[in-house]
Amino acid sequence: MNLVVQKNTALDVKTLLKNTLSIVSNHSGSISILDMLQNMREYDDSTYTHSLNVALICNILAGWLKLPKEDVELATACGLFHDIGKMLIPYSIIAKPGRLSEEEFATVKKHPALGYELLQSQDVDVHVKNAALMHHERSDGSGYPAKLKGNQIDPYARMVAIADVYDAMTAARCYRGPLCPFCVIEMFETEGFQKYDVSILLPFLENVVNSCLQNRCLLNDGRKVTIIYINKEKLSRPVVQYGEEYINLADQPDLKIEKLL
Ligand SMILES: [Fe+2]
Ligand SMILES: [Fe+2]
Structure with missing residues (x-):
């Protein structure tokens, strides 16, 4: 959407919706996906939005991993329903603005098992x-x-885990604004390789960063620069151009990308 709005790139609706639509139609006989999504939306709009985002990120990620078409669709469905268990958590906790108490957090942590139970009776993969x-x-x-x-x-689940964290961190929260993708990539580079599947995480990070090439962004010192070269060893710190000057962020620990423009 960004490419279409900002750079006037041709809008290829067919390709964009191909996989998403076939998920809905493939399962129309077995599970009423639209019904479940509608229920989720009525329950909590932010869980619904998050689920759609994670489904789209999983779809793109599975494509980057060069999985066959059926597996790309399966990954999309996995993203779409990963948080379905949240509908069984009291709304007052799900929709609470601000940080949760320890007890409330313990309740939220039940949503994976609750979601699994909910899907157990459904004819899904x-x-x-x-x-x-x-x-x-x-x-x-x-x-x-x-x-x-x-x-x-x-x-x-390893794929969804990465898409889930990426979406949660790049979304705005009431106690903080949205994090810039490069801050999230830095977090993944610092602690991600122990926690996530490296064979999924590396291609994910490389492709996210590559899609930012030629993007304008704002540095923490106020300069507006263009991302021109990706450092494979340090994906969160590319080489940027400011006028005639090239700045290698890998050599400048005090500088960082604050947001994409
Ligand atoms: Fe979750
Ligand atoms: Fe989630």
Whole structure:
């Protein structure tokens, strides 16, 4: 959408909607996906928006991983329903502005198991169920609910985990504004490689950063620059151009990209 609005890129609706539409039509006989989505929207609009975002990110990510068409659609469905269990958490907690108390957080942490139970009676792929159950597990065993490690975690749940965190961090919260994609990439570079599947995380980060090439952005010293070269070793710190000057952010620890323009 950004490319269309800002750079007048041709809008290819067919390609954009191809996978998304086939998910809905493929399952029309078995599960009323539109009904479930409508219920989610009525319950909490921000969970609904987040679910759609994670579905789209999973769709793009699966494409970057060069998965076959059916697996791209499956990854999209996994993203769409990963937080379905939140509909069974009291609304007062789900919609609470600001930070949660320890007790409230413990309640929210039940949503993976609740979502899994909810999907158990539905005729959906086992990976969709596993993604709902396991998307908060982390490769180093630091996640929940079962502290699973590495390969014990369903591969689709590993994909959803990355898309989920990326969307949650780039979204605005009432206690902070949206984080710039480069801050999120920096977080993934610092602590991500223990917690997430590297064979998914690396292509994800590389492609996100590559899609920012030639983008204008704002540095923390107020300068407006253009991203012109990606440092493979330090994806969050590309080379940028300011007028005639080239600034390699990998060599400038005090400088960072604050937001994309
Ligand atoms: Fe979740
Ligand atoms: Fe989520």
